[in-house]
Amino acid sequence: MTTQNSPQQRRLLPMLNHVRGKRSAVTCALKCNNACLEPTPNCSDNHYFKDVIEGAISRRAMLGGVAGAALVVGTGATSQNSAYAAPGGVPGSANGKLKFNPIAPVASTVDDFNVPSGFKWEPIIRWGDPLFSSAPEFDINNQTAEAQAQQFGYNNDYLTVVPDPDNPLRGILVNNHEYINPALMFPNSPLSVEQLRVCMMATGLAVVELERKKVGGPWNYVVDGRRNRRITADTTFELDGPAAGSDLLKTKADPEGRFVSGTNSNCSGGYTPWGTVLSGEEKFDGFFFGRGTDEEKRYGIKNKATSYGWERADDRFNANVPGFENEAQRFGYVVEVDPEEPTSTPRKHTALGRFKHEGANIHVDPKTGKVAAYMGDDQKFEYMYKFVSSKNYIEGDREHNKTLLSEGSLFVGRFTGDTPSLIDGSGRLPEDGEFDGVGEWIQLTDGNKSLVPGMSIEEVLVFTRQAADKMNPTKMDRPEDVEPSPYTGKIYAALTNNTDRGMGGTFARPDEANPRANNRSGHVIEITEDNNRVDAKTFTWNLLLVCGDPAGDEPVYFAGYDPARVSPISCPDNVAFDSEGNLWLTTDGAPDKIQKNDGLFKVGLEGANRGKVEQFLSVPREAETCGPVIHDQEKMVYVCVQHPGEDGSFAEPHSYFPDYVNKKNKWFKKGQAQSTLAEKHGVLAHPRPSVVQIYR
Numbered sequence: 001m002t003t004q005n006s007p008q009q010r011r012l013l014p015m016l017n018h019v020r021g022k023r024s025a026v027t028c029a030l031k032c033n034n035a036c037l038e039p040t041p042n043c044s045d046n047h048y049f050k051d052v053i054e055g056a057i058s059r060r061a062m063l064g065g066v067a068g069a070a071l072v073v074g075t076g077a078t079s080q081n082s083a084y085a086a087p088g089g090v091p092g093s094a095n096g097k098l099k100f101n102p103i104a105p106v107a108s109t110v111d112d113f114n115v116p117s118g119f120k121w122e123p124i125i126r127w128g129d130p131l132f133s134s135a136p137e138f139d140i141n142n143q144t145a146e147a148q149a150q151q152f153g154y155n156n157d158y159l160t161v162v163p164d165p166d167n168p169l170r171g172i173l174v175n176n177h178e179y180i181n182p183a184l185m186f187p188n189s190p191l192s193v194e195q196l197r198v199c200m201m202a203t204g205l206a207v208v209e210l211e212r213k214k215v216g217g218p219w220n221y222v223v224d225g226r227r228n229r230r231i232t233a234d235t236t237f238e239l240d241g242p243a244a245g246s247d248l249l250k251t252k253a254d255p256e257g258r259f260v261s262g263t264n265s266n267c268s269g270g271y272t273p274w275g276t277v278l279s280g281e282e283k284f285d286g287f288f289f290g291r292g293t294d295e296e297k298r299y300g301i302k303n304k305a306t307s308y309g310w311e312r313a314d315d316r317f318n319a320n321v322p323g324f325e326n327e328a329q330r331f332g333y334v335v336e337v338d339p340e341e342p343t344s345t346p347r348k349h350t351a352l353g354r355f356k357h358e359g360a361n362i363h364v365d366p367k368t369g370k371v372a373a374y375m376g377d378d379q380k381f382e383y384m385y386k387f388v389s390s391k392n393y394i395e396g397d398r399e400h401n402k403t404l405l406s407e408g409s410l411f412v413g414r415f416t417g418d419t420p421s422l423i424d425g426s427g428r429l430p431e432d433g434e435f436d437g438v439g440e441w442i443q444l445t446d447g448n449k450s451l452v453p454g455m456s457i458e459e460v461l462v463f464t465r466q467a468a469d470k471m472n473p474t475k476m477d478r479p480e481d482v483e484p485s486p487y488t489g490k491i492y493a494a495l496t497n498n499t500d501r502g503m504g505g506t507f508a509r510p511d512e513a514n515p516r517a518n519n520r521s522g523h524v525i526e527i528t529e530d531n532n533r534v535d536a537k538t539f540t541w542n543l544l545l546v547c548g549d550p551a552g553d554e555p556v557y558f559a560g561y562d563p564a565r566v567s568p569i570s571c572p573d574n575v576a577f578d579s580e581g582n583l584w585l586t587t588d589g590a591p592d593k594i595q596k597n598d599g600l601f602k603v604g605l606e607g608a609n610r611g612k613v614e615q616f617l618s619v620p621r622e623a624e625t626c627g628p629v630i631h632d633q634e635k636m637v638y639v640c641v642q643h644p645g646e647d648g649s650f651a652e653p654h655s656y657f658p659d660y661v662n663k664k665n666k667w668f669k670k671g672q673a674q675s676t677l678a679e680k681h682g683v684l685a686h687p688r689p690s691v692v693q694i695y696r
Contacts (some may be wrong), residue, residue, distance in 0.1 A: 105618070272362050278334055383412050415525075
């Protein structure tokens with residue numbers, strides 16, 4: 001990154017005059033590589049429902065018997081889930097284990113972390129906190145790559161917090177570090193090579209041991225914990241699966257095509273039943289200086305210097321350097337890390353395909369033992385995917401289970417609405433009272449065999465977007481987190497937004513699974529696989545939420561719940577569940593007429609409270625809520641606060657989260673103007689992305 005965020009230099013940000021709402025042009029540049037200003041990478045001519053109504057009807061007739069059976073199964077699953085409910089509450093009830101009064105939306109100018117009455121919040125760990133006694137204390141004016149490699153990284157996204165089964169007063173935290181904002185990290189521009197190396201060490205993942213005095217009480221992180229680990233742009237990863245060793249993955253530094261140095265753009269992820277962590281390499285395109293090939297363009301890689309400038313510090317980030325033409329093809333995978341083994345080599349699973357993985361979440365079929373991983377490709381008009389393992393899960397056999405994602409079948413989703421002629425792009429509910437239909441998982445691979453005409457298995461798994469294009473799946477509105485409920489097996493996907501939907505030209509038109517043109521606020525889809533089997537190739541689906549502000553200017557839908565009684569919600573991103581089966585959603589952005597800080601929301605899924613949305617917290621100014629973890633049995637919630645004060649600069653911070661301190665180390669009074677306090681007291685704090693715990 002060669003620009004700071006001063007008023008003069010911010011004019012160089014390409015999205016500055018294009019963003020709407022609270023979305024930052026800085027975030028667009030750093031996190032998304034200004035994707036909205038580029039031609040849509042998906043230029044395939046997939047057909048859509050209004051174009052193939054007769055085909056849709058015939059497919060529905062073909063699937064009718066199966067779909068009908070699935071609806072019966074879904075009803076049974078609902079009944080079982082209701083029976084599961086703990087005393088005092090049912091899934092989706094307001095009288096569950098984590099009772100709270102919803103907070104009001106907070107204006108996007110407020111630099112504060114807000115929680116319901118009766119709860120407290122505090123950070124567990126912040127950017128720069130040392131994980132090892134050999135690391136220096138954080139000094140924002142004197143960061144080195146050596147220090148950052150031993151400290152907590154920047155812009156944390158996916159999070160898991162797991163108490164040890166034998167001692168709940170100890171635990172482990174695993175966190176992704178998605179990207180960096182050099183304008184908030186350093187006072188100078190352009191960056192030196194050493195500062196670029198600091199940025200490289202600030203990405204990746206962190207594994208951190210925790211301790212606390214009582215169950216339900218706040219955690220402290222442990223310096224020199226046995227499992228503490230930083231994974232960075234220099235950590236060695238092993239490629240596995242059918243594409244490992246392919247000529248498409250070989251470089252001068254790795255002529256065998258089996259070991260990759262580093263990971264980046266790690267977004268969401270998942271905790272597996274065998275105790276490992278999955279992490280999705282998402283918007284990796286912004287880190288590579290490409291050659292302008294068609295394959296690179298399909299992934300958004302540009303033939304020009306990157307905003308990060310890592311190619312100045314390491315040739316492998318420049319595909320124009322002989323021997324590194326394939327380096328970018330070694331990124332865009334689901335990686336698996338064993339947090340219990342700090343010296344183990346993490347893996348990149350080629351069998352799960354290469355695209356902009358938001359994350360991957362696992363469900364084990366209790367009937368068959370098959371394991372499925374559900375995934376979204378987070379970009380406008382991209383697809384949803386499923387991977388099904390060849391081998392079966394074996395309870396208690398951890399080493400065997402760690403091989404389950406190395407071999408199996410990869411599928412891409414096609415969604416067919418049952419009332420395609422009634423979808424007009426407004427987002428209004430069709431006359432039949434639901435956005436719903438049937439779907440198919442279209443198989444791309446079968447173990448080591450490609451099922452895509454004209455493409456080898458290696459090509460399908462390295463150029464998965466192009467392979468999927470050939471199979472006519474459904475272009476979705478930025479499918480981000482896709483997660484199965486651990487109680488019903490139903491799958492929930494957050495579709496964040498897509499302002500290009502239905503806007504003419506080559507842009508795909510609205511359909512029943514993506515019913516709004518100029519979709520600013522996003523929606524949430526619910527999928528029920530036939531016979532509740534993870535290896536099913538057909539499913540039914542419905543929209544749970546069509547998001548937005550009920551008082552705004554666009555139609556909204558909350559699964560039939562009264563819109564006047566919900567918290568407004570926009571741009572759903574990450575998905576989680578509590579112990580009673582309720583859905584929790586974080587948000588990333590808001591349309592121009594909402595202008596509220598991002599937050600965490602609880603959504604009922606069953607009974608009278610299905611579709612009831614209640615806001616639990618809001619994050620500070622210009623920040624994004626990420627990585628929700630809901631431990632409602634302990635009355636505890638965890639989130640990551642990513643990019644607080646994103647539009648500020650090193651010299652002029654827009655946020656002082658999470659420290660909010662003056663020279664006397666006193667907390668700022670809520671609501672006071674931070675700039676006035678900074679001038680009066682001499683602020684010590686800079687914004688620091690952090691993991692936050694909320695407790696009674």
